[in-house]
Amino acid sequence: MKIIGIIFSLIFSLIISLNGQSWTEAQIDSLIDQMTIEEKIGQLTLFTSDWATTGPTIRENYLEDIRSGKAGNIFNAHTAAYNERLQKVAVEESRLGIPLLFGYDVIHGYKTIFPIPLAEAASWDLALIEKSARIAAEEATAGGLHWTFAPMVDIARDPRWGRIAEGAGEDVYLGTLIAGARVRGFQGEDLAAPNTLLACAKHYAAYGAAQGGRDYNTVDISRHTLWETYLPPFKACVDADVATFMTSFNDLDGVPASANTYLLKDILKGKWNFQGFVVSDYTSINEMVAHGYAPDNKAAAMYAFNAGLDMDMQGAVYYNHLEELTAQGNVSEKAIDASVKRILKMKNALGLFDDPYRYSNAGREERIILSEENRAAAREIARHSLVLLENKNQTLPLSNSDKIALIGPLADSPIDMLGSWHGSGQADDAISLVKAFGALNKDFTYEKGCEIEGMDSSGFAAAIDAARSADKIVMVAGEHFNMSGEAASRASIRIPKIQEHLLRRLVDLDKPVILVLINGRPLCLGWESENVDALLEAWQPGTMAGYAVTDVLFGDHNPSGKLPVTFPVDEGQIPLYYNMKSTGRPMDPNQKYTSKYLDAPNAPLYPFGYGLSYTAFEYSNPTVDKSEMTTSDTLTFSVTVTNTGSSSGHEIVQLYMHDLFASVTRPVKELKGFSKIFLEPGASKNVQFTLALEDLKYYNSELEKIAEPGDFLFGIGRDSNTELNLKVTLK
Numbered sequence: 001m002k003i004i005g006i007i008f009s010l011i012f013s014l015i016i017s018l019n020g021q022s023w024t025e026a027q028i029d030s031l032i033d034q035m036t037i038e039e040k041i042g043q044l045t046l047f048t049s050d051w052a053t054t055g056p057t058i059r060e061n062y063l064e065d066i067r068s069g070k071a072g073n074i075f076n077a078h079t080a081a082y083n084e085r086l087q088k089v090a091v092e093e094s095r096l097g098i099p100l101l102f103g104y105d106v107i108h109g110y111k112t113i114f115p116i117p118l119a120e121a122a123s124w125d126l127a128l129i130e131k132s133a134r135i136a137a138e139e140a141t142a143g144g145l146h147w148t149f150a151p152m153v154d155i156a157r158d159p160r161w162g163r164i165a166e167g168a169g170e171d172v173y174l175g176t177l178i179a180g181a182r183v184r185g186f187q188g189e190d191l192a193a194p195n196t197l198l199a200c201a202k203h204y205a206a207y208g209a210a211q212g213g214r215d216y217n218t219v220d221i222s223r224h225t226l227w228e229t230y231l232p233p234f235k236a237c238v239d240a241d242v243a244t245f246m247t248s249f250n251d252l253d254g255v256p257a258s259a260n261t262y263l264l265k266d267i268l269k270g271k272w273n274f275q276g277f278v279v280s281d282y283t284s285i286n287e288m289v290a291h292g293y294a295p296d297n298k299a300a301a302m303y304a305f306n307a308g309l310d311m312d313m314q315g316a317v318y319y320n321h322l323e324e325l326t327a328q329g330n331v332s333e334k335a336i337d338a339s340v341k342r343i344l345k346m347k348n349a350l351g352l353f354d355d356p357y358r359y360s361n362a363g364r365e366e367r368i369i370l371s372e373e374n375r376a377a378a379r380e381i382a383r384h385s386l387v388l389l390e391n392k393n394q395t396l397p398l399s400n401s402d403k404i405a406l407i408g409p410l411a412d413s414p415i416d417m418l419g420s421w422h423g424s425g426q427a428d429d430a431i432s433l434v435k436a437f438g439a440l441n442k443d444f445t446y447e448k449g450c451e452i453e454g455m456d457s458s459g460f461a462a463a464i465d466a467a468r469s470a471d472k473i474v475m476v477a478g479e480h481f482n483m484s485g486e487a488a489s490r491a492s493i494r495i496p497k498i499q500e501h502l503l504r505r506l507v508d509l510d511k512p513v514i515l516v517l518i519n520g521r522p523l524c525l526g527w528e529s530e531n532v533d534a535l536l537e538a539w540q541p542g543t544m545a546g547y548a549v550t551d552v553l554f555g556d557h558n559p560s561g562k563l564p565v566t567f568p569v570d571e572g573q574i575p576l577y578y579n580m581k582s583t584g585r586p587m588d589p590n591q592k593y594t595s596k597y598l599d600a601p602n603a604p605l606y607p608f609g610y611g612l613s614y615t616a617f618e619y620s621n622p623t624v625d626k627s628e629m630t631t632s633d634t635l636t637f638s639v640t641v642t643n644t645g646s647s648s649g650h651e652i653v654q655l656y657m658h659d660l661f662a663s664v665t666r667p668v669k670e671l672k673g674f675s676k677i678f679l680e681p682g683a684s685k686n687v688q689f690t691l692a693l694e695d696l697k698y699y700n701s702e703l704e705k706i707a708e709p710g711d712f713l714f715g716i717g718r719d720s721n722t723e724l725n726l727k728v729t730l731k
């Protein structure tokens with residue numbers, strides 16, 4: 001057997017050296033024909049390295065599995081040297097020498113960490129978002145990686161759900177555009193280039209609709225809602241040629257996503273003709289037993305594979321049961337060959353058959369990772385992600401002559417600037433506000449005041465003393481980085497009590513108080529919004545956090561971010577998002593029998609699309625070029641935006657629509673366009689949007705995408721509270 005292995009290995013390396021380029025489909029087919037069933041199943045197996053795990057590790061000694069061809073893919077292994085070492089085991093010690101695929105969670109940066117995805121979404125800047133993913137791919141591939149488990153494209157409308165931090169927020173239109181931008185950023189123009197990564201659309205599907213915002217919880221939604229709200233960002237990934245998909249942990253209408261034939265075969269590989277491969281989430285196949293869907297792992301393996309799930313992440317259920325299932329005729333080897341081919345084609349697309357070591361370039365790693373250019377880009381993107389929520393009496397921007405008391409547990413906490421899923425980003429590389437204030441020669445005194453959580457107020461006195469002798473108070477408050485992200489749902493989404501108590505003491509000093517929020521989700525900020533003078537949502541801004549926040553606080557960058565997700569007044573309002581339905585009894589404060597609460601408003605504290613600027617923008621003369629349209633017409637909208645303030649700045653102009661009557665009730669508003677513009681003081685710009693019939697379509701009860709004759713209202717403005725004052729009738 002050993003001799004045969006050596007012969008195959010020689011033939012294999014001869015093929016590589018002869019054609020010096022990626023393989024043809026026939027060559028891949030020929031390789032599959034030579035593979036044993038064990039080696040085929042190895043290509044369907046993904047194990048974590050023992051470097052870092054994102055969940056319980058089932059197997060640790062994976063080197064033997066690589067040598068025997070029983071593990072063809074590894075995740076959580078990185079750096080050029082470490083991955084080269086593992087690759088050599090696969091290429092030079094296994095019988096067929098098939099290269100490993102190295103995956104990792106490069107969610108918002110590899111070493112240079114960018115703002116969390118929810119923060120980047122607040123920039124509404126598709127070019128910056130794509131650039132962020134591009135730089136992440138540059139660094140990750142320099143670190144020996146081939147594949148990222150991103151973008152996470154789950155629409156999320158429940159801020160109790162910690163993973164809202166990882167996506168693009170609540171809106172389908174914005175989320176769909178951002179999904180495509182992130183895939184293009186990671187995958188670039190050519191997967192064979194050494195600086196491009198396979199992307200992974202996750203978590204398929206509707207993971208963000210977990211009941212109660214409790215992670216991993218049941219998802220029970222209509223197919224109409226699935227198609228209308230949760231699938232479009234995934235379809236955008238397919239349209240952007242995403243290489244892989246990842247199934248979600250949740251069941252969908254009673255069927256776990258990892259065994260969901262409707263999702264995997266009918267939609268993804270069928271209707272959408274997806275040609276990449278599908279990986280499970282971490283042991284999500286095994287979890288069918290806990291779901292009460294499979295009696296044991298062997299059955300789970302059969303259900304998952306036959307539903308169209310190609311690769312098993314960390315569960316070892318394909319590893320342990322697929323050969324027997326094939327021998328028993330429960331799984332066809334032909335189907336296994338098809339899955340193996342999907343995976344080998346992706347390895348081939350990366351150029352790994354041409355040169356398995358092309359991503360292990362230590363010189364490139366040294367040159368690219370955490371470069372000044374990448375840090376500068378991270379600072380710029382973070383600046384654009386910040387959202388100014390309050391600025392009473394123009395408290396901000398601060399002046400360099402201001403003596404500042406910089407207070408709070410998140411003012412000097414580098415790790416918390418990085419947010420969840422910061423991969424191999426290091427706290428030592430992150431810039432806190434204290435560090436930035438010092439480096440930028442601000443006149444400040446820092447006092448922590450208290451911890452992020454707990455009951456210890458012993459630091460209050462020093463903080464209050466510092467505040468007493470300052471002109472203005474900047475309190476940096478919010479969440480620890482692991483209070484959002486995976487397995488981090490919160491029933492109460494408020495600033496932890498100890499921080500609120502300190503803030504109240506600072507407000508009592510009757511000095512200007514600026515509250516800077518470091519958090520991975522919307523928070524309920526009723527008291528804060530009424531009692532502080534300025535409120536800046538900084539999210540978790542990444543490695544360059546301190547500089548970006550300081551740039552905005554002192555006016556070196558005029559904030560332009562707009563919320564990609566609604567901030568409720570109270571948790572009791574959740575789910576709360578801008579494009580809800582009218583209901584048959586729309587809220588009327590003067591009528592008892594209408595849809596409202598006795599003890600809370602219907603309206604949010606801050607709506608989707610909201611964000612202030614240091615300058616002021618005036619909208620005038622909104623028009624549409626026709627009041628009636630046929631199915632072959634387009635609509636052209638325009639509005640004049642004028643910077644009536646005293647500083648230049650960006651404004652995100654938004655176009656909303658309401659389809660007044662339809663065979664399926666429609667949301668009261670839908671974002672249908674946006675444009676980010678820059679204006680000098682006094683300047684004006686005519687902003688235009690063009691819509692076609694496709695933009696007026698929706699899914700009817702038969703899940704057909706249609707547009708129906710009838711009246712539509714449109715509005716152009718600064719956030720989702722925009723008045724809809726332009727009427728068009730579709731004939």
Ligand code: GLC
Nearest residue numbers: 054055105149202281282486
């Ligand atoms: C986790 C996450 C998923 C991640 C995977 C690998 O459980 O759900 O988003 O990509 O495991 O780390």
